[in-house]
Amino acid sequence: MVFTSFKTTGEAMAIPPTIFPKKFRMDAYKKIIHSLPFAKVYLNTFISTIVTVVGQVVICTMAAYAFARLEFPGKNVIFIVILSILMVPGQIFLVPQYMVIMKMGLLDTLPALFLPNLFSAFGTFMMRQFFMTIPKELEEAAILDGCNQFQIFGRIMVPLVKSGLSALIIFTAKFAWNDFMWPLIVNTSPEKMTLGPSLSTLQGQYTTDYPAQMAGAVMAVIPMIVMFFVFQKQFVEGVAQSGIKG
Known part of the structure; x- marks a missing residue:
């Protein structure tokens, strides 16, 4: 992908194929920046990803706790209903969400990209597994010290599940950054697109x-690679402690 982004179109389609370009050219990067509203698309993707991550961390963590x-009436029934979301293909929800x-009048807008993704059944389930590993004695000691539920949650429980939060942030950011189907359906203007659907417009029928498509893919994948290497320790630790493999 990286080497192809520096080739000419002729080199990229040559038979037999070559790995290294004859000369490293920046033409593909210049072309994609000028042919697409790339700065706007990049900003849309960043905003959508950040809002989705913040929303899921807050909502899923509180729900999981x-x-x-x-203890409240119907807890197990509600949790089973939430888990049932994981048992059906996500495409089933596209039409109702649309x-x-x-009806909210948000088609072809930036909020339409992230509003349906502010809650995650997977994130709730994963964070619940972390909270269940914490001894109840900590809560009982906090109650004796006069803490209410919000203080127990914010000051005691959340700091103890930092590895789980790190894993949730990475999973959510990866999903939001790479989301393709929903932005393609809900938005039509090039200025309101995210990276995935925008790059797909570079693929012609014939x-x-x-090179331009690979250049866009290189620029799109760099933030995810940087994030993984920065949070690699927390990511591996979070997945291992949650018992989620694969």
């Missing part, structure tokens, strides 16, 4: 500018 540590966004 309630399911793991609190109808909701349309010919495809592979």
Whole structure:
């Protein structure tokens, strides 16, 4: 992908194929920046990813704490209903979500990209597993010290599940950054697209500018690679402690 982004179109489609370009050219990078509103698309992807991550961390963590540590009527039934979301293909929810966004008058807007993704059944389940490993004696000691539920949650429980939060942030950021189907359906303007759908427009019916497409892919994948290497320790630790493999 990296080497192809520095080739000419002829070199990219040569038979037999070559790995290294004859000369490293920046033409593909210049072309993609000028042919697409790349700065706007990049900004849209960043905003959508950050809002999705913050929303899921707040909502999923609070929901997971309630399911793991609190007692309320219908807790198990509600949790089973949430888990049932993981048992069906995500494409089933595309039409209902589209109808909701349309009735809210948010089609072809930036909020339409992240509103349906502010909650995650997977994130709730994963964080619940972390909260269930914490001894109840810590809560009992906090109650004796006069803490209420919000203080127990914010000051005691959340700091003890930092590895789980790191894993949730990485999973959510990866999903939001690479999301393709939903932005392609809900938004039509090039200025309101994210990286995935925007890069797909470079693929033609008969010919495809592979160097430009690979240049866009290189620029799109760099933030994810940087994030993984920065949080690699927390990511591995979080997945291992949660018991989620594969």
